[in-house]
């Protein structure tokens with residue numbers, strides 16, 4: 624079916640909108656679009672980052688809750704094409720998928736009664752294009768949530784090119800960029816703890832790479848470090864030691880040479896499990912520093 628068929632088909636259905644576990648701004652903003660366009664209920668799986676918490680608050684949404692999934696006729700899944708990322712859903716309920724990742728779980732995609740899975744830098748870009756194409760009016764609140772999602776899904780614009788900024792201008796309209804920052808940092812960070820941790824940063828120069836190592840208490844502190852200090856300190860590699868394991872941030876232009884050729888090799892060679900970029904239960908950053916000596920600029 625095409626999108627117009629989906630609009631008709633869903634009219635008399637009990638609909639639930641949802642997104643992947645560890646929900647993020649792109650998934651949450653997509654759900655918000657879905658409620659506005661199709662109506663129905665929603666379920667936001669528990670998030671882990673403050674950015675998501677801020678967006679949920681300004682959109683007046685709530686997370687979790689006791690949802691009787693089986694009551695629904697049709698489930699809208701956003702921002703993932705992998706069944707393992709929505710493993711809380713019961714089987715056998717018809718579903719549709721709106722996603723922007725490279726199609727990996729083709730079986731899950733092909734079993735959807737409708738799918739829109741074009742590659743894009745954020746799912747909200749696809750939703751915006753669908754809306755324009757089908758003359759769906761989007762409120763300023765939906766558009767602003769798209770702006771927040773685009774900002775966070777492009778690693779705070781680090782991977783954004785001209786095209787993304789053209790979309791941003793349509794999403795932001797008369798609002799100021801600062802409102803995006805106010806939204807994603809709405810949830811406060813523990814200032815003392817963060818400053819205390821970053822003051823203990825260790826610095827290393829390895830074959831022209833500027834490397835920093837710092838122990839941090841949460842993913843929020845990790846991203847606070849990247850958002851505030853990584854570029855300012857002219858770092859090439861940041862090794863964050865989190866309670867659940869090590870997470871490494873690499874300057875975008877080093878991703879191939881440093882991340883894929885050196886770090887992924889090390890991680891695979893040592894059989895370390897990775898989840899959302901975290902090397903689970905791995906804390907020996909010296910092994911990473913040692914591996915970085917293989918880097919040739």
Ligand SMILES: [Mn+2]
Pocket residue numbers: 649650702723744745746776
């Ligand atoms: Mn996304």
